[in-house]
Every structure is written in structure tokens, then in C-alpha cells.
Amino acid sequence: MKPRDAEAGPRRLRGAATIADLRELARRELARMVFDYIDGAAGEERTAARNREALERVHLLPEVLVDVSSRSLACTLFGEPLAMPVVVGPTGLNGAAWPRGDLCLARAAAAAGVPFVMSTAATSGLGEVAAAAGPLRWFQLYMLRDRGLAREFLQRVREHGFRVLELTVDTPVGGRRPRDIRNGFTLPFRWSAANLLDAARHWRWAARMLRQGTPELKVFAELLGSAARGDTISEVMQQQLSGSFTWDEVAWLREQWTGPLLLKGLWSPEHARRARALGIDGAVVSNHGGRQLDGAGATIEALPGFVEAARGELTVLVDSGFRSGTDIAKAIALGADGVQLGRATLYGLAAAGTAGARRALSILAQELELAMALCGARNIGELRGRCVVHEGPRR
Numbered sequence: 001m002k003p004r005d006a007e008a009g010p011r012r013l014r015g016a017a018t019i020a021d022l023r024e025l026a027r028r029e030l031a032r033m034v035f036d037y038i039d040g041a042a043g044e045e046r047t048a049a050r051n052r053e054a055l056e057r058v059h060l061l062p063e064v065l066v067d068v069s070s071r072s073l074a075c076t077l078f079g080e081p082l083a084m085p086v087v088v089g090p091t092g093l094n095g096a097a098w099p100r101g102d103l104c105l106a107r108a109a110a111a112a113g114v115p116f117v118m119s120t121a122a123t124s125g126l127g128e129v130a131a132a133a134g135p136l137r138w139f140q141l142y143m144l145r146d147r148g149l150a151r152e153f154l155q156r157v158r159e160h161g162f163r164v165l166e167l168t169v170d171t172p173v174g175g176r177r178p179r180d181i182r183n184g185f186t187l188p189f190r191w192s193a194a195n196l197l198d199a200a201r202h203w204r205w206a207a208r209m210l211r212q213g214t215p216e217l218k219v220f221a222e223l224l225g226s227a228a229r230g231d232t233i234s235e236v237m238q239q240q241l242s243g244s245f246t247w248d249e250v251a252w253l254r255e256q257w258t259g260p261l262l263l264k265g266l267w268s269p270e271h272a273r274r275a276r277a278l279g280i281d282g283a284v285v286s287n288h289g290g291r292q293l294d295g296a297g298a299t300i301e302a303l304p305g306f307v308e309a310a311r312g313e314l315t316v317l318v319d320s321g322f323r324s325g326t327d328i329a330k331a332i333a334l335g336a337d338g339v340q341l342g343r344a345t346l347y348g349l350a351a352a353g354t355a356g357a358r359r360a361l362s363i364l365a366q367e368l369e370l371a372m373a374l375c376g377a378r379n380i381g382e383l384r385g386r387c388v389v390h391e392g393p394r395r
């Protein structure tokens, strides 16, 4: 029997041609508090908007009369061959968007030939994700307070075949996201009268959640058992995660993890230099999709300086605001080795489970390939430098 989401997907997805279309489907499908949790950002959402504005100011340079009849999006990251320079990035609480959302994203990534990064805040367990994901499975770590537990945790991650580790470094404290505060969003869901009424309006989502049961932080539950105390997920996270970790802990982690290690949330040339000095393998230039420091600059603005300071010693990924294949082409043109996705695949997941996430990845692949051809590039390497950056309005 086919999984339910694979069957339900295609009908709803008919006519979804862009990530913006998938976002609109997600908006209609999800209870408002869940859509806002995914779509929202910190503060006045200025950084989230700026990520997009800055991408609009990067112009690709079309090229003509070049033979682009044979093209390839293939690339290699950390010795692993990828179908395109894209990674499905870590997002927590995926089970709130779709039942077993982590598994859906993992399957979609495997089908597209790109890595899936499992979040520490996943709502499925390590074993389940390892079984659903292809060989390209990475793990995102939030640093735990207790080093003994962290060591045990890393051992489990390794045993489940996750080869690449991404340490998220831009969350010493959680961002303040007004939409979540207004909606009273938390897990387990808080059923105010307004949220109940809204769930009734989004009955398909509500029925899926009833069938699944309330999503929980499975990775934490597996690791901590009954020690994962707290009434809500944010309480559990606050108890277990360390807000005091510094570059010293990064050095410690480097000793513990012999596989490829990335830091997620760097942006400045100085960050690149420090990461190189510690023998880190890569970085994700990220502002967490504008969900942490509202007022921070756009990642595409920071990218060229970071790439220069990385001096080819760090594999450089970038995220935050990427919604099309042309956005991805711009990042590659400015020197990134790849783009990590957050909301783009989440909108697809929320619209139609695995099928929706697969649709998101195929839209991005088609758009990227087209952009490449129209820029006169036959492969990802030839995209380098094929853009100009226009100054934005003075702020």
C-alpha cells in the first residue's frame, strides 16, 4: 500500500509551479498557529524581509551563443556526490506540519539525491529517520549543557550512520517571535477557543494531527527518557540546551567528532578565520531565516566576505530566504558551495507531505538548471561570478 501522503499529494499539488504556490497551499492547509510558526520570524521580521530584498539586488548575468545542450547540476560536498548543490536543512517540530514530517523530508531529499539534515528538535527518532533517509544523512546539533550526555548523544548519532554534523551556534537564547506569542503556539498545542475554532476550519490538518497524536521531541525523549521534564517543548529545550557555550566548546566538539563538522549561523570574515583555525570543515552562513536577531543583515550580503576569508579551506553553504532556483544560482555565483533550505521544503511538506516536499525540490532543480543554461553555464562551477550586486537603498 502506498503511504497516504504520496496519494493525497498530487491532486492538491496540481498547478503548484513555484515555492510561493506551495507557501499558499501550506497557508490554506495548516492551522494558523502552525503556519505562523513556520512562516514567521523574530521581532518585526525585518531581517527575514531583508534576506529577500538583498537577493533581489543580486542580478544574474545572462549569456548567449554558448552551447548549453548538455548540462549537469551535480556536485560534491564532503566527498559525497549530490544531484544538485542543495541540502534540506534542519527544522524542528516537523511533525506539527505533517505526520512524521521528518521522515517525509528525509524521503524527499533521498529521492532528489540531496542530503537531509535531521534536527535535534526532530519529532521522529534517530532510527526512524536513518531508515527513511538515503545515505546522505546529516545531523544538526544543539549543544547540550551536560558534556557527558552530549558525548553519549554523538555516539548514537554516529551509530545511526549520520556522517556530517552541523552545530548550530546562533541560538544561545531562543528568538522572540511575536506571531508565536500572539497565537500561544507551543507543543503540546495549547487549545484556546481561538485555536480550536481555527483547527476546525483546517479540518484536514486537525484530522491528521488527531490520527498521529501530539508530536513530541523524540530525540530528546530517546536520550533523556523521563529526565526530559517540562510541560512544553520550549521548557525541555531550555533545560537541556547550553546558552553558555563558546569557541572552547567548539574546540571540544572538534575533538569528539572526527567526521565533517560544520558551524551553522556564522556570517563574518572573523568567524571564518576562527573556524579555519579550529579545523572546522564547513559553515552555513545563516541568520536562521530571520528567526533569531531581528536587525541582522542578509546572508547573501555577508556571503562574499565570508567566502573570501574561508580561503577555500571551508565548505561554505548559505541559507535564509532562498525560495527559487535563481536564488540558488545567485548564491553559487557569489561563491557558495551550496544552499541549505528551510521554509522552501517545509511549505511543500505542509502542503502535501512527502509529495509536496518532493515538488519543492523538483521546482528548485528545474529553475536552477534553467538559470544555469541561460547564464551560459553547463555545470555548477561555470556559474561562479555570473552575477552583479546592485547597491540597495541607503539605510
Ligand SMILES: Cc1cc2nc3c(=O)[nH]c(=O)nc-3n(C[C@H](O)[C@H](O)[C@H](O)COP(=O)(O)O)c2cc1C
Pocket (backbone or CB within 6 Å): 037, 038, 039, 089, 090, 091, 092, 093, 119, 120, 121, 140, 168, 264, 286, 287, 288, 289, 290, 291, 319, 320, 321, 322, 340, 341, 342, 343, 344, 346
Ligand atoms: C519552522 C522552522 C524550524 C527550524 N528549526 C531549526 C532547528 O531545529 N535547528 C536549526 O539549526 N535551525 C532551525 N531552523 C532554521 C533553518 O535551519 C534555517 O536556518 C532557516 O529556515 C533558513 O531560512 P529560510 O527558511 O528562509 O530558508 C528552523 C527554521 C524554521 C522555519
